[in-house]
Amino acid sequence: xxxxxxxxxxxxxxxxxxxxxxxxxxxxxxxxxxxxxxxxxxxxxxxxxxxxxxxxxxxxxxxxxxxxxxxxxxxxxxxxxxxxxxxxxxxxxxxxxxxxxxxxxxxxxxxxxxxxxxxxxxxxxxxxxxxxxxxxxxxxxxxxxxxxxxxxxxxxxxxxxxxxxxxxxxxxxxxxxxxxxxxxxxxxxxxxxxxxxxxxxxxxxxxxxxxxxxxxxxxxxxxxxxxxxxxxxxxxxxxxxxxxxxxxxxxxxxxxxxxxxxxxxxxxxxxxxxxxxxxxxxxxxxxxxxxxxxxxxxxxxxxxxxxxxxxxxxxxxxxxxxxxxxxxxxxxxxxxxxxxxxxxxxxxxxxxxxxxxxxxxxxxxxxxxxxxxxxxxxxxxxxxxxxxxxxxxxxxxxxxxxxxxxxxxxxxxxxxxxxxxxxxxxxxxxxxxxxxxxxxxxxxxxxxxxxxxxxxxxxxxx
Amino acid sequence: xxxxxxxxxxxxxxxxxxxxxxxxxxxxxxxxxxxxxxxxxxxxxxxxxxxxxxxxxxxxxxxxxxxxxxxxxxxxxxxxxxxxxxxxxxxxxxxxxxxxxxxxxxxxxxxxxxxxxxxxxxxxxxxxxxxxxxxxxxxxxxxxxxxxxxxxxxxxxxxxxxxxxxxxxxxxxxxxxxxxxxxxxxxxxxxxxxxxxxxxxxxxxxxxxxxxxxxxxxxxxxxxxxxxxxxxxxxxxxxxxxxxxxxxxxxxxxxxxxxxxxxxxxxxxxxxxxxxxxxxxxxxxxxxxxxxxxxxxxxxxxxxxxxxxxxxxxxxxxxxxxxxxxxxxxxxxxxxxxxxxxxxxxxxxxxxxxxxxxxxxxxxxxxxxxxxxxxxxxxxxxxxxxxxxxxxxxxxxxxxxxxxxxxxxxxxxxxxxxxxxxxxxxxxxxxxxxxxxxxxxxxxxxxxxxxxxxxxxxxxxx
Numbered sequence: 008x009x010x011x012x013x014x015x016x017x018x019x020x021x022x023x024x025x026x027x028x029x030x031x032x033x034x035x036x037x038x039x040x041x042x043x044x045x046x047x048x049x050x051x052x053x054x055x056x057x058x059x060x061x062x063x064x065x066x067x068x069x070x071x072x073x074x075x076x077x078x079x080x081x082x083x084x085x086x087x088x089x090x091x092x093x094x095x096x097x098x099x100x101x102x103x104x105x106x107x108x109x110x111x112x113x114x115x116x117x118x119x120x121x122x123x124x125x126x127x128x129x130x131x132x133x134x135x136x137x138x139x140x141x142x143x144x145x146x147x148x149x150x151x152x153x154x155x156x157x158x159x160x161x162x163x164x165x166x167x168x169x170x171x172x173x174x175x176x177x178x179x180x181x182x183x184x185x186x187x188x189x190x191x192x193x194x195x196x197x198x199x200x201x202x203x204x205x206x207x208x209x210x211x212x213x214x215x216x217x218x219x220x221x222x223x224x225x226x227x228x229x230x231x232x233x234x235x236x237x238x239x240x241x242x243x244x245x246x247x248x249x250x251x252x253x254x255x256x257x258x259x260x261x262x263x264x265x266x267x268x269x270x271x272x273x274x275x276x277x278x279x280x281x282x283x284x285x286x287x288x289x290x291x292x293x294x295x296x297x298x299x300x301x302x303x304x305x306x307x308x309x310x311x312x313x314x315x316x317x318x319x320x321x322x323x324x325x326x327x328x329x330x331x332x333x334x335x336x337x338x339x340x341x342x343x344x345x346x347x348x349x350x351x352x353x354x355x356x357x358x359x360x361x362x363x364x365x366x367x368x369x370x371x372x373x374x375x376x377x378x379x380x381x382x383x384x385x386x387x388x389x390x391x392x393x394x395x396x397x398x399x400x401x402x403x404x405x406x407x408x409x410x411x412x413x414x415x416x417x418x419x420x421x422x423x424x425x426x427x428x429x430x431x432x433x434x435x436x437x438x439x440x441x442x443x444x445x446x447x448x449x450x451x452x453x454x455x456x457x458x459x460x461x462x463x464x465x466x467x468x469x
Numbered sequence: 470x471x472x473x474x475x476x477x478x479x480x481x482x483x484x485x486x487x488x489x490x491x492x493x494x495x496x497x498x499x500x501x502x503x504x505x506x507x508x509x510x511x512x513x514x515x516x517x518x519x520x521x522x523x524x525x526x527x528x529x530x531x532x533x534x535x536x537x538x539x540x541x542x543x544x545x546x547x548x549x550x551x552x553x554x555x556x557x558x559x560x561x562x563x564x565x566x567x568x569x570x571x572x573x574x575x576x577x578x579x580x581x582x583x584x585x586x587x588x589x590x591x592x593x594x595x596x597x598x599x600x601x602x603x604x605x606x607x608x609x610x611x612x613x614x615x616x617x618x619x620x621x622x623x624x625x626x627x628x629x630x631x632x633x634x635x636x637x638x639x640x641x642x643x644x645x646x647x648x649x650x651x652x653x654x655x656x657x658x659x660x661x662x663x664x665x666x667x668x669x670x671x672x673x674x675x676x677x678x679x680x681x682x683x684x685x686x687x688x689x690x691x692x693x694x695x696x697x698x699x700x701x702x703x704x705x706x707x708x709x710x711x712x713x714x715x716x717x718x719x720x721x722x723x724x725x726x727x728x729x730x731x732x733x734x735x736x737x738x739x740x741x742x743x744x745x746x747x748x749x750x751x752x753x754x755x756x757x758x759x760x761x762x763x764x765x766x767x768x769x770x771x772x773x774x775x776x777x778x779x780x781x782x783x784x785x786x787x788x789x790x791x792x793x794x795x796x797x798x799x800x801x802x803x804x805x806x807x808x809x810x811x812x813x814x815x816x817x818x819x820x821x822x823x824x825x826x827x828x829x830x831x832x833x834x835x836x837x838x839x840x841x842x843x844x845x846x847x848x849x850x851x852x853x854x855x856x857x858x859x860x861x862x863x864x865x866x867x868x869x870x871x872x873x874x875x876x877x878x879x880x881x882x883x884x885x886x887x888x889x890x891x892x893x894x895x896x897x898x899x900x901x902x903x904x905x906x907x908x909x910x911x912x913x914x915x916x917x918x919x920x921x922x923x924x925x926x927x928x929x930x931x
Contacts, residue, residue, distance in 0.1 A: 071641030074621060084621075084640070129612045135604040138611075138817075142597040142604075149600075150591045152786045159536060159546075178546075179533030185647065189811035217809045324614045325816040347679045349651035353815060354787040355600075 008044065010053055020055055024063040029072055032083055043073065043081045057425040061116070078115065117458045119424070120432025120448045122261065123324055124406065128379060128452065130372030134323060137362040141355065153354040155342040157183025157330065161357045164364040165316070165330055172293065173305045174314060176332040182341050183352050185327040187291045187317040188214055191254075193341045194287060194313065194331070195222050196348075199251060206244065206253040208236055210409070210437035210446070212261050212289070215254055226439050229253070231263050233400040235271035238278065245282040252285040257302050259292045259405025262437045262448035266403055272301045279311050291317040291329070294373040297381055297404035310334045318360055320406070321373045326356040380406065380452060387454035387463075394467025399446065411446045412466050420447065420466055427462045470506065472515055482517055486525040491534055494545055505535065505543045519887040523578070540577065579920045581886070582894025582910045584723065585786055586868065590841060590914065592834030596785060599824040603817065610820040614812060617804040619645025619792065620819040626826040627778070627792055634755065635767045636776060638794040644803050645814050647789040649753045649779040650676055653716075655803045656749060656775065656793070657684050658810075661713060668706065668715040670698055672871070672899035672908070674723050674751070677716055688901050691715070693725050695862040697733035700740065707744040714747040719764050721754045721867025724899045724910035728865055734763045741773050753779040753791070756835040759843055759866035772796045780822055782868070783835045788818040842868065842914060849916035856929025861908065870911045874928050879907055882928055889924045 201223030304314040317329035363369035399409035434444030624640040663685030766776040779791035825831035861871035896906030
């Protein structure tokens with residue numbers, strides 16, 4: 008392949024590579040189904056990094072020129088002629104790497120920093136069974152719109168489950184959503200105006216930052232410590248800026264894996280009362296709970312906390328089912344927006360979740376995941392320690408460990424990772440401003456893979 | 470039951486009734502499962518209309534006090550104690566009647582004005598079969614997030630289907646959405662700012678009006694004539710207000726059932742070019758097409774038309790699958806918002822639709838619906854004519870006829886309808902400002918029901 012990458016140009020190498028690959032496919036009149044060079048051979052041949060090739064291929068996938076095939080590499084897509092001028096146009100989606108993990112790519116790469124559990128861990132038999140049961144049940148589940156607040160029977164089950172966490176959530180205080188991100192979107196659109204100020208944790212959930220930025224909301228950063236948000240930073244921000252709300256993960260925070268201590272939680276609620284602050288508690292790892300845990304919604308006695316839950320992490324990201332708990336007045340406004348902006352959630356998906364809650368198969372499969380996660384977490388923490396990594400705080404549950412190798416930059420780690428077929432998620436992704444960061448989010452569920460183990464060892468300083 | 474409704478108060482009767490019923494349930498300490506009086510007996514006992522009782526019951530369902538049961542009436546819900554102060558709070562959802570049809574209620578009422586096909590018509594065997602096939606296929610479909618633009622295989626199928634309508638929609642120009650309303654929401658958020666001006670059809674789709682209002686967008690009304698939007702009104706509006714876009718149903722418009730003629734379509738595109746107007750063509754009844762049809766997206770040669778499709782009307786409202794077609798640059802921005810506001814669509818649902826497209830079972834079931842709709846449409850039109858109704862324009866396809874009885878107000882029609890267990894959707898719902906209107910949207914699929922036939926006859930003027 009004859010490409011002509013020019014490092015002296017202002018155009019990023021990734022963009023040059025993607026554009027020239029596209030031209031090459033067109034010039035060679037490659038037929039649909041033709042296989043492209045492997046990432047490694049193209050990187051070697053052109054003298055660029057593997058991550059540069061991956062990103063170029065991902066862009067061509069996003070723009071419809073290539074299709075990835077499970078374990079086999081990248082292939083020319085059907086009907087890719089005549090697109091030359093348009094193909095670059097969806098780069099904003101994949102171009103900055105944020106959605107890269109969502110685009111299907113070479114399966115030989117281990118996504119060690121991703122935010123979900125391995126496919127092989129999932130409750131495949133149980134979910135497939137529930138789906139088939141619903142498919143044979145009342146036809147309403149297959150065809151009808153869902154009521155505005157969500158399926159009443161599902162809300163009743165959620166209410167019962169939340170009662171076990173000592174969260175008072177009567178069914179009329181629950182609104183179903185298409186996952187926690189959809190709940191955040193409804194809340195941001197309903198509670199905040201452009202120009203409003205809110206508090207976020209640093210490091211924190213990157214999609215929340217994007218959402219707030221998209222809505223024109225100012226973010227004030229509160230460092231996440233080993234025990235929760237840094238209250239010494241929080242208090243003056245409350246007094247000075249009067250932010251509208253705080254977004255927080257109490258348990259197994261994304262990305263640090265830290266959990267709120269009771270002391271910090273109590274003080275946080277006191278401060279919230281004193282400064283009339285709303286708290287949006289995103290508890291999407293709730294069903295991974297391992298041992299005692301402190302939740303703000305459990306302690307809250309004045310409806311100051313809006314609570315979010317989801318089945319995306321503990322069961323399926325595909326079905327898109329989550330929910331939020333708030334006072335009925337706000338639920339009414341959110342339900343109105345939910346209908347206006349999409350005529351509600353999927354009745355079928357909610358019926359499937361309801362089915363798994365009622366039969367207990369969700370509880371059993373979440374328990375199985377929790378045990379397995381616990382074993383993997385312990386093993387990864389042992390290994391990281393043995394290899395000379397620094398762990399921010401030993402997590403007591405959940406998927407994530409926040410770790411670094413003192414003295415090693417992200418770029419150095421990334422290079423070592425790719426050499427071992429490991430794809431990292433940079434720590435900078437979890438910074439509200441995208442600042443460089445030498446910490447990594449490690450998904451412990453992938454840590455026993457031999458590629459991860461080799462990487463931990465090579466990158467570490469024993 | 471002792472209630473005390475006071476017509477001299479400013480409080481609407483519906484609200485008084487709902488509040489007093491709630492108090493009565495609490496005072497009587499009615500146990501969960503206790504049956505409430507039938508709509509008819511309560512209406513008679515309290516001297517109010519049946520629609521007033523229905524709305525009060527619907528409010529209590531929405532606020533969690535009551536549950537409806539298939540064909541059997543309304544029953545006290547589980548755990549309804551201590552909610553007295555909150556129960557009214559979700560009224561904004563059901564209170565103005567817009568979402569009333571989405572709240573489950575007494576099944577004995579025929580929803581003659583609703584926007585979907587009868588459950589008994591649906592492709593239950595085919596959809597259930599496709600769901601079971603997907604449940605036994607690749608586990609990714611059950612568990613993984615969907616790529617930002619939607620499942621590539623589904624977009625390829627959509628592309629092929631659109632090619633048969635002569636709409637050039639390469640897969641990278643397609644974005645999947647959770648139905649057409651979600652597509653409209655993404656478009657409004659991406660293309661419009663509060664204070665912008667757009668053109669809508671009158672009468673038109675009420676959820677679009679709500680969405681635009683929610684976003685602070687000004688609506689200019691263009692009357693829908695028998696051949697499409699009234700160009701004599703449109704042209705000066707374009708010159709004077711420079712609206713950003715026009716929202717339109719070309720085929721079988723909701724609610725009038727009228728379709729664009731080729732002449733109007735051509736002139737509309739000329740005007741759009743002259744005034745740099747974007748057109749958002751919502752073609753959600755496309756697969757009901759019966760005979761020749763004129764679409765703007767087919768004629769458009771300059772990517773001025775954004776095209777929307779959906780499977781909600783022709784297959785399932787439960788799965789929430791739709792899509793839009795636009796230039797790749799815009800698709801990239803919309804995909805970004807789609808991810809930020811909800812991390813995408815349901816992979817499972819998209820895989821099921823893909824399955825039905827690939828096997829041809831969607832095409833066959835849509836064809837069956839189309840034939841059946843055609844028979845029902847012809848029969849209803851014959852009967853309306855025989856009963857002295859006026860039909861706005863004989864529709865050539867789709868679900869809707871727009872009809873009235875000259876000289877009969879909506880209130881009079883509603884009363885007659887309820888006496889025959891028929892629930893109407895008022896014509897005012899389709900007016901951007903909610904103005905009174907004596908036209909009704911009639912869903913022809915329900916027109917052969919004996920309740921509808923009795924209503925047509927009694928209300929008509931033979």
